[in-house]
Amino acid sequence: MPVPLWPAPEATAPVEAAVRLPGSKSVTNRALLLAALADGPGTVRLALRSRDTDLMAAALRSLGATLTSSEETVSGHDWHIVPGPVRGGVSIDVGLAGTVMRFVPPMAALATREVAFDGDPHARTRPMGPILAALRALGAEVTGDALPFTIRGPLSGGEVTLDASASSQLVSGLLLAAPRYDKGVTVRHSGPSVPSMPHIEMTVRMLRAAGVRVDDSEPDVWRVEPGPIAAGDLTVEPDLSNAAPFLAAALVTGGTVTIPGWPEETTQGGDALRELLPRMGAGVTRVSGDLRVTGGGHIEGVDADLHDVGELTPTIAALAALARSPSTLRGVAHLRGHETDRLAALATEINRLGGDVTETADGLVIRPRPLGAGTWHSYADHRMATAGAVIGLVVPGIQVEDISTTAKTLPEFARMWARMLGEGS
Known part of the structure; x- marks a missing residue:
């Protein structure tokens, strides 16, 4: 056709x-994932409603969170999120959304049953190898080095080195789920400079706003301590x-x-x-x-x-x-x-x-x-x-x-x- x-x-x-x-896609998808991992119900206000954010919402529902939405208004869209135990035995469509294909797998590694990922045809060519290798090194069972792939946890966390020169999302994905790992995570970047550093700064700021301890004082190293992610309300820019x-x-x-x-x-x-x-x-x-x-x-x-x-x-x-x-x-x-x-x-x-x-x-x-x-x-x-x-x-x-x-x-x-x-x- x-x-x-x-x-x-x-x-x-x-x-x-x-x-x-409308609201920022980058902030919306980070906020939805953090809310799904939080220690209680929360609300994401004035969120973007688009294909990428709908794919994120669907992925989080598949993994056990409950998301209900308000009606769309001229100013934006509100999501109410109730976290649930992260569950496996599901398949997730990432579409062509980098934030979904890279942020959700580290969350899925909290489940003890297998989670399958796939997406649009071109999504299968996007860089995924470093984050999947990192999840393997942290203890997850991962089949595949690009879409489609499967993940089975749980993993306890620890220290991992990866080359994030292809995308800052490779770092952000690991940091967002890290507080829920028993040992937290220390991520070390090794390779050419990480692009789009403001997006990692966004991730760090949002984690800290949710009460998570993050140390980024050493260049190209990010340490996230284990602990709760505080529930709350967030308004998207x-x-x-x-x-x-x-x-x-x-x-x-x-x-x-x-x-x-x-x-x-x-x-x-x-x-x-x-x-x-x-x-x-x-x-x-x-x-x-x-x-x-x-x-x-x-x-x-x-x-x-x-x-x-x-x-x-x-x-x-x-x-x-x-x-x-x-x-x-x-x-x-x-x-x-x-x-x-x-x-x-x-x-x-x-x-x-x-x-x-x-x-x-x-x-x-x-x-x-x-x-x-x-x-x-x-x-x-x-x-x-x-x-x-x-x-x-x-x-x-x-x-x-x-x-x-x-x-x-x-x-x-x-x-x-x-x-x-x-x-x-």
């Missing part, structure tokens, strides 16, 4: 909009990475986009937009707790190390393709193991439209050229799809393949995009 094409709307005037974002295409629209069209409720302090990598976008020609201000981005009439190229904020690369690459000077994006070799090889995909799609992009070992060199109409392939990758929408604002005739893939983290993207452009209610 042919994949549907979405005609990317072209902006007819500078964008002037306030865009209210807006997803700042999902702000990227909307804020990029201000720069592309010379307009203004405001994101309400931008946190004053956060571990989300998307907060780096406050520093990156001014380097590309935007004006960025905070107004009464909101973030306001205004385009300056042109886009400047940028030389940027995105190692810690790789999820922003597709949007920054789209802006770079529309800039008036070249850009070099570095430090993101790990993006080859995401939903797709994002570096190859970005180079292919921009060049297909007439651009001039060269892949490097760890990034992209983008030399702006006039772009023309064509199909922008999404590769079942939500951030590729939104990057195509950004380019389509000023390049007529862009058709994005399978815009519905944005449901992974932003189910209402197409409607929100139209509303931002004044085309929807």
Whole structure:
């Protein structure tokens, strides 16, 4: 069956909009898992409801937790979670969600019966070997080194060394379940630098907020003490990475986009937009707790190390393709193991439209050229799809393949995009 094409709307005037974002996927899935392992019932408020978070909720239910949800509101979604004994004898679908495929197996290793994991076809190519080897070293029975695999516990914890250079989630997954292991866990990273360190900082902060003792004073070493995970209520921040295409629209069209409720302090990598976008020609201000981005009439190229904020690369690459000077994006070799090889995909799609992009070992060199109409392939990758929408604002005739893939983290993207452009209610 042919994949549907979405005609990317072209902006007819500078964008002037306030865009209210749903909750962070990264915070939501960490919060749901911690609540399922806590010492009593808890609530996760203003959570994101998307394919990735629904997969997490289904996985936690399979392992014995009870999750009930409120009705969706304009501000978000509330989950009430009652923990239960972690049980096995179940199969878990991880979809294409890195947080599910890497956070849930260490929890499943608390069960004494086998738990089977599988996911979407491309999920079987995503890096899983280091975390599965770590669980084996800690005492779990694990069959397989990638999806599909099975796990049987219990394990008591201890010290383990792994190479997490492919994904920070390999560390976070072990840390989140560690308080429930009899000996806790000490995780040592050995290898090239860990990407997306703000996501590990997010994990550590959320563990500490739940009363867990974590020592991260030694570089590349994280020690989690055994003990209870305190139940409570947590309110999820807006997803700042999902702000990227909307804020990029201000720069592309010379307009203004405001994101309400931008946190004053956060571990989300998307907060780096406050520093990156001014380097590309935007004006960025905070107004009464909101973030306001205004385009300056042109886009400047940028030389940027995105190692810690790789999820922003597709949007920054789209802006770079529309800039008036070249850009070099570095430090993101790990993006080859995401939903797709994002570096190859970005180079292919921009060049297909007439651009001039060269892949490097760890990034992209983008030399702006006039772009023309064509199909922008999404590769079942939500951030590729939104990057195509950004380019389509000023390049007529862009058709994005399978815009519905944005449901992974932003189910209402197409409607929100139209509303931002004044085309929807």
